[in-house]
Amino acid sequence: MALNVPDEGENYALEAFVNKTPATNPIAKLYKNNITPSDTDTAATFTEATFPGYASITLTGASWGAASGGVITYGSQQTWTCSGSATDDIYGYYIVSTTSNKCLWAERDASAPFLVRNSGDAVKLTPSIGAN
Amino acid sequence: MLGLGRLFGKAAEIADVPRQQLLEIVQHHNPYAVDLRKWCVYKGVVGICAAIQGNMAEFHRTNAIGETVEILLVPYAELRLATYMEIPESRRNISAVRAAIRGYI
Numbered sequence: 001m002a003l004n005v006p007d008e009g010e011n012y013a014l015e016a017f018v019n020k021t022p023a024t025n026p027i028a029k030l031y032k033n034n035i036t037p038s039d040t041d042t043a044a045t046f047t048e049a050t051f052p053g054y055a056s057i058t059l060t061g062a063s064w065g066a067a068s069g070g071v072i073t074y075g076s077q078q079t080w081t082c083s084g085s086a087t088d089d090i091y092g093y094y095i096v097s098t099t100s101n102k103c104l105w106a107e108r109d110a111s112a113p114f115l116v117r118n119s120g121d122a123v124k125l126t127p128s129i130g131a132n
Numbered sequence: 133m134l135g136l137g138r139l140f141g142k143a144a145e146i147a148d149v150p151r152q153q154l155l156e157i158v159q160h161h162n163p164y165a166v167d168l169r170k171w172c173v174y175k176g177v178v179g180i181c182a183a184i185q186g187n188m189a190e191f192h193r194t195n196a197i198g199e200t201v202e203i204l205l206v207p208y209a210e211l212r213l214a215t216y217m218e219i220p221e222s223r224r225n226i227s228a229v230r231a232a233i234r235g236y237i
Contacts, residue, residue: 004168007226034200034201038214041223045222112220
């Protein structure tokens, strides 16, 4: 599924690009409403997952690999593991900025939804974004 | 900037292009082209163009609150950009002016 950078994410990137607003560590979150990301979205469009054991994950700047070929990828796969019974249907993930809570980008999983029901159910993600 | 017509002392000539044809031309060429993550209309229903594969597009039909209710593979040429008011209210999030810049006119 195509990755989506909404309008507010584009503005955030532009301001970071020229150092008007210094970049901060992005935060990865899972969403559980049946949304296909669009260019008009904001962070408020998405309903964050709430299953037991879930917490958003801060992606630290130093952990990203070097950008190459217009793509930059996080150094390790991130895993959200459920620690109890749940009813979340996970449709994808979205990335927000630490301080301003702007949606930087979002992606719906091509095989969504992923049903999180039992302890041990896990959602895995290796964050990556391209500029081509 | 002066147009050629005005420069040579006569009214500029503009080809008479039907509105529908003009809209189709505009909406399939940048910056108003139907593209990934854009709100579109296919046969009267609103959704999002989620993928383009050759001449076909993956169209995610949405309901009144902007949730995806059906995924269809449709001819890309039959999609048109949605107007601002056709985008579900909860998913607009941008002003009508900014939406117009993005082609939602």
